[in-house]
Amino acid sequence: MKTMILKGDICYSKTKKTLACLKNGFLVCDSGLSAGVFPTIPEQYRRFPLKEYTGKLIIPGLIDLHTHGPQFSLRSLGLDKELLDWLEALVFPEEAKYSDISYAEQAYTAAVGDVKKGPNTRACFFGTVHTPSTLRLMTLLEESGLVCRVGKVNMDRNCPDSLGEASAEASETATRAWLGQCDAYKNVAPILTPRFIPSCTDDLMRRLSAIRKEYGLPVQSHLSENLREMAWVRELCPESTGYADAYARFDLLGPETIMAHCVWSDSAEIELLAQAGVFAAHCPQSNMNLSSGAAPVRKLLAGGVRVGLGSDVAGGVHPSIFRAMTDAIQVSKLRRIQDAEDDPLTLEEAFYLGTLGGGAFFGAVGSFEAGYEFDALVIDDASLAPPFPLSLRERLERVVYLSEDRHIIAKYVRGAPLF
């Protein structure tokens, strides 16, 4: 099942700035891993079954480093507000509904269905504080075939009673109980998820830091998204030298940490993120919709920070990381007008961020080089063709800007077909 050859027009990122493109190539999947891309089928793979996608585009699955499962229901709503007001008015009341498992069942079924039919093969999800609903999200994702990290959210301050956890101790207890129920999954795994500094007491952060070490867990949270949020963090953490430092003090930054946004990270924060090996999840659409700003992606990359893309539903409206790629390019062009230092992102760079860049969080993911996990999309782009021939690189560009979910005719994750 997980051993086969895909024939078609193959594109993937070689480096941040270069694509590998092969027309009529053969992409070999051996037991769920890529064995590489070849112009003819190598002798040792001759007996593998051949999937014929001649004329179709074959690319790696896309990686969403930051999204919120319970907010799919809120997409497009309340976007006249900025972050903190939007959380209060829309997000917290919506997330409180997930204490009801039947509501969660309905909403998460729709959300997972949306992601399954789109181009993303892997994602890091925030759930809510509720253990049963978060487990339900994990089960639905496991059934979908997507490979995901999912976090039960921790929050014990500055949120309504209907949503917040009663104490740091209660949050720790619930988190440990949740972690005890996560072993059954094959493609889905837990990730520690303190919502953000304003939602978590120092006591809670210390407990989460201990859990992180005990379980060897990755961490996801939010960083330097919005100016009012940042002023609040300075008030809450007067001893910290900056927002990232407020996490670092609890030893929550490391090579398995994702920090979403980094819109206002300064050079000191960029250095801290780079040194710790943190992944920055760039969420350009959310940063526009919530009037957060245009993140300094060029500076993050130049500073050595590992960067991937995030849809950040429902700050972002569209789950597709194709959309995040074009949003990232467009926002970088507007940013350049304010900051002439920062060259806009190229298509190659945006594609890299949405595949290899974010994929690195999941290990050897986001490429077709030999040894990478086999996540692949097959895209029928015939209806997008102009009346003149396009290079493979131009076809990829067109797919990134113009394709819809319906153009994806096959999707493989770890070598298994999702459809």
Add this chain to the structure above:
Amino acid sequence: MKTMILKGDICYSKTKKTLACLKNGFLVCDSGLSAGVFPTIPEQYRRFPLKEYTGKLIIPGLIDLHTHGPQFSLRSLGLDKELLDWLEALVFPEEAKYSDISYAEQAYTAAVGDVKKGPNTRACFFGTVHTPSTLRLMTLLEESGLVCRVGKVNMDRNCPDSLGEASAEASETATRAWLGQCDAYKNVAPILTPRFIPSCTDDLMRRLSAIRKEYGLPVQSHLSENLREMAWVRELCPESTGYADAYARFDLLGPETIMAHCVWSDSAEIELLAQAGVFAAHCPQSNMNLSSGAAPVRKLLAGGVRVGLGSDVAGGVHPSIFRAMTDAIQVSKLRRIQDAEDDPLTLEEAFYLGTLGGGAFFGAVGSFEAGYEFDALVIDDASLAPPFPLSLRERLERVVYLSEDRHIIAKYVRGAPLF
């Protein structure tokens, strides 16, 4: 045929800042004009045939004030360049191909098909310099049922020999010959289309100004899109006080003039546009893709300029004016970060710009008030519904952000069904 009642959930702009919304309402079309929206069917319309769209959203058709027919083939390509380099490298060579009528036939058939299935009911198209191809575009648009203004482009300087017209006189002669063949259309009409100042000699502008008066024609062109373009205009027109003034000197600005972009219009230019009654076509996606900037829409509106939205294919990649609405909102949010004076656009305002705002160029268009021409979309938004009830206004918001062409189940223009 053009007399009927549509039953459904009806939304349209009342003013720039307010929507009229009626659930289970009746929208009456009397001989191609709206007779208004009613909670029950008024006596005098009882015998009109009823179209049952209960539960569906019914809104006015969307208005695209600025797009380029021959550039649909270029969508997504070359967007690493800025305006002038992109014109040289991609647009001019592509437009030169339209000297071949069979190429034009193929490309324009695809382009018109794309627009027909989307939410726009009216548009202003740039063609190319070529009369036969431009007439072919007009015929295809006429057959589609869309209501359009289409321009044979004028350009007699600063463009490759393969595309430019031989002289101002040759351009005038061709334009008069083209206008002589435009009477056969019902839904499509000509619009005078000097490409932009850098492409047109003073001699040509004087001739076009005379044609404008002789035929009573509207005019479309480009204004203050890109900083390098503007510097070039200053060089070319040292006697002008500004870019808009360079058009005004030939008496080309008036209440039937559309100027696309206005990204860098200063307060003097805004005043000139307002006084002349010019329509500004705001093209936010194009302005991002070509690194042009974030247009001062708030200042244009406050200054009394009439504003509509444009897709500006292929500076913009997406023909849908729904996309232009969300792009306009998003870009205005990023602009606010640089310019705190300019509040972001609201959903109501963006929807107004894409319906009534641009519709005013076509007359009484873009509303369901009695007397307006009957352009309507029926949208099945059931698959976009979250697990809680939405207000009509929220459903509209969701459709604007999330709908695709496939959600449009019926489209009427001047009372005639397109599908």
